Amino acid sequence: MKAIETKDLTKIYSGHLKAVDALNIDVEEGEIYGLLGPNGAGKTTTIKMLTTSTPPTSGTAKVAGYDIIRESIKVRREIGVVPQDLTADEDLKGYENLMMVSQFYDIPTAKAKETIERLLGLVDLKEAADRYVRGYSGGMRKRLELIIGLVHDPKILFLDEPTLGLDVTTRSQMWDYVRQIQEKLNVTIILTSHYLEEVDALADRISIIDHGKVLVTGTSNELKAELKGDIIQMTFRTQGDEDIIKKYPNFIEIKDNGPNSVRMKVQNSDEELPDIIRYISENKLAVTKMTVQKPSLDEVFLEYTGKDIRVEESPGDFKKTMFNMRRVRK
Amino acid sequence: MSGLGPLTARDLKKWYRNPVSLITGLIQPFFWLALFGYAFSKLGTIDPAAIDNAPSYITFLLGGVLTIIGLFTAMFSGVNIIFDRRLGPLSRFLMSPIHRSSIVFAKIISAMVRILVQVGIIILAALILPNGLIFAHGFTVEGALVIVTAVVLVAFIFSSMFSIIAVRITRPDTIFGILNLVNLPLLFTSYAMFPPALMAGWLSTIAQYNPVSWSAESIRTVIINGTTLTASQGGQVLTWLGGLALLAVAMLLIVYFVSEKEIRE
Numbered sequence: 001m002k003a004i005e006t007k008d009l010t011k012i013y014s015g016h017l018k019a020v021d022a023l024n025i026d027v028e029e030g031e032i033y034g035l036l037g038p039n040g041a042g043k044t045t046t047i048k049m050l051t052t053s054t055p056p057t058s059g060t061a062k063v064a065g066y067d068i069i070r071e072s073i074k075v076r077r078e079i080g081v082v083p084q085d086l087t088a089d090e091d092l093k094g095y096e097n098l099m100m101v102s103q104f105y106d107i108p109t110a111k112a113k114e115t116i117e118r119l120l121g122l123v124d125l126k127e128a129a130d131r132y133v134r135g136y137s138g139g140m141r142k143r144l145e146l147i148i149g150l151v152h153d154p155k156i157l158f159l160d161e162p163t164l165g166l167d168v169t170t171r172s173q174m175w176d177y178v179r180q181i182q183e184k185l186n187v188t189i190i191l192t193s194h195y196l197e198e199v200d201a202l203a204d205r206i207s208i209i210d211h212g213k214v215l216v217t218g219t220s221n222e223l224k225a226e227l228k229g230d231i232i233q234m235t236f237r238t239q240g241d242e243d244i245i246k247k248y249p250n251f252i253e254i255k256d257n258g259p260n261s262v263r264m265k266v267q268n269s270d271e272e273l274p275d276i277i278r279y280i281s282e283n284k285l286a287v288t289k290m291t292v293q294k295p296s297l298d299e300v301f302l303e304y305t306g307k308d309i310r311v312e313e314s315p316g317d318f319k320k321t322m323f324n325m326r327r328v329r330k
Numbered sequence: 331m332s333g334l335g336p337l338t339a340r341d342l343k344k345w346y347r348n349p350v351s352l353i354t355g356l357i358q359p360f361f362w363l364a365l366f367g368y369a370f371s372k373l374g375t376i377d378p379a380a381i382d383n384a385p386s387y388i389t390f391l392l393g394g395v396l397t398i399i400g401l402f403t404a405m406f407s408g409v410n411i412i413f414d415r416r417l418g419p420l421s422r423f424l425m426s427p428i429h430r431s432s433i434v435f436a437k438i439i440s441a442m443v444r445i446l447v448q449v450g451i452i453i454l455a456a457l458i459l460p461n462g463l464i465f466a467h468g469f470t471v472e473g474a475l476v477i478v479t480a481v482v483l484v485a486f487i488f489s490s491m492f493s494i495i496a497v498r499i500t501r502p503d504t505i506f507g508i509l510n511l512v513n514l515p516l517l518f519t520s521y522a523m524f525p526p527a528l529m530a531g532w533l534s535t536i537a538q539y540n541p542v543s544w545s546a547e548s549i550r551t552v553i554i555n556g557t558t559l560t561a562s563q564g565g566q567v568l569t570w571l572g573g574l575a576l577l578a579v580a581m582l583l584i585v586y587f588v589s590e591k592e593i594r595e
Contacts, residue, residue, distance in 0.1 A: 051425055052425070053421065053424055053425055053594075053595065054594075054595075073427050076425060076426060076427040077427045081425045083421055083425075085418050085421065086418045087418040087419055087421050087422035088418070088419070088422075089340065089344075089417075089419045090417070091344050091347075091348075092340065092343065092344070096340075096343070099336075100336045100337075100339075100340055101422065101426065103333075103335065103336035104332070104333055104336060104423075104426035104427065104428050105426070105427060106332060148422070
């Protein structure tokens with residue numbers, strides 16, 4: 001049985017905003033599956049549908065073997081969710097939050113206590129358990145959220161942007177915790193992120209998603225191998241020079257990449273570079289910038305979405321998207 | 331109903347751990363009793379017959395004050411649903427395998443518990459205050475039952491009403507606006523503070539159909555008459571309580587069906 005199976009899963013907000021567009025993904029049992037995409041790609045909406053918080057507009061999905069629409073309560077019993085926003089009650093202690101959620105699942109008190117103790121130990125929160133959550137740091141809150149999603153021994157754990165807003169050190173700590181959870185609790189994890197390093201470090205398989213559609217799926221190595229070559233990015237002073245470089249005879253592919261810039265894919269940049277430089281000097285091209293990139297997930301992402309994951313859409317667009325998303329979500 | 335226990339426990343825990351909300355909730359009824367009770371009793375204009383031959387104005391007023399406390403505390407009980415939505419806990423509740431209506435019923439039940447505690451303390455306060463509550467004709471178990479029933483029903487009706495409004499409202503200022511629009515009108519179009527004899531005729535007509543009046547008058551009748559309660563007075567009290575019970579059942583059904591279906595992030 002697949003842990004998660006979606007069929008043309010679609011969500012349209014207020015009639016026009018297509019957040020998820022006929023999404024098809026399969027998640028195998030026991031793996032860490034990464035959904036990678038820029039902000040507004042539809043990752044959170046996908047998670048919300050799979051966790052039965054939001055009904056899909058059309059299409060369907062099976063989670064842990066249960067239909068997300070007809071068997072939503074059964075789905076909820078089998079899954080743990082760590083949403084992007086914090087859900088713990090600040091006016092309760094860490095332990096009380098965990099106990100309350102355990103009771104939601106009708107777990108007998110003795111068993112709940114045992115599980116909570118073990119989870120607190122797993123994420124090093126034992127000392128903080130009897131303190132009010134309002135006194136927790138950002139990292140502690142995220143760790144608490146992580147184990148709140150695990151009190152009922154779920155088969156599948158959903159992590160929506162688990163390290164959003166955390167500093168670099170805290171983030172890599174979180175990764176360690178996620179790995180430990182996967183190893184020790186033997187749970188299938190589906191993870192969304194717009195941090196490449198995160199999915200690269202954690203996920204067994206990755207889907208790159210944008211505009212609500214899956215662009216490509218594979219292991220990190222498969223995706224990198226599929227690039228078949230290295231990328232050389234060049235920026236020229238004039239458009240004319242850019243046109244001339246496109247006549248260079250020996251590349252796999254060449255694409256425009258902003259004003260007077262190109263992305264050239266070559267078989268092996270180490271061998272090709274001297275020839276390219278010779279070609280440039282023979283044609284007296286004025287190069288202002290030249291970078292060589294060996295395959296990384298960044299390149300994979302750029303290849304499939306046509307944009308750099310680190311560069312958001314123009315700030316205006318981004319704000320507008322976020323504003324719309326918030327409005328329809330609340 | 332799954333989720334009801336832990337959610338109610340959560341609300342009550344937060345209540346008794348917050349001394350400010352606890353104390354202000356208790357000071358407010360003292361103000362009502364002391365300020366209104368004395369302000370009016372010193373006027374010397376009230377004919378004892380107009381206040382149902384109550385031995386003191388506070389004795390007359392108590393039924394109204396207990397009802398008002400129930401009303402006001404109940405009205406605010408839904409506000410926390412909005413804050414739970416804003417601050418995140420609501421999304422945890424919604425992704426858990428609990429009955430969605432238990433989120434709303436937990437608010438209603440915790441409001442009822444808080445109100446009963448307040449009511450007990452106010453009755454004690456009224457007994458202590460000079461020229462306060464006087465049981466001129468004694469007090470009966472039936473009387474105590476009437477007080478508890480009336481207060482519980484008022485608490486249930488109004489916390490249901492405002493919790494269900496809060497289910498579909500995302501901004502706290504909206505519900506505060508609605509609260510302020512209806513709280514004083516509900517109070518002043520009722521017999522909670524004033525006897526029918528002191529009211530304009532048209533207002534008195536409205537007051538007869540205001541559930542706040544039903545509760546205030548029921549409590550008032552049993553407090554003032556004690557053991558001398560006549561059969562017709564008893565029948566009247568039961569009619570008022572019956573009206574409240576009908577409203578409460580209607581609210582119960584509305585809360586259940588609306589919250590199971592409509593509550594969302």
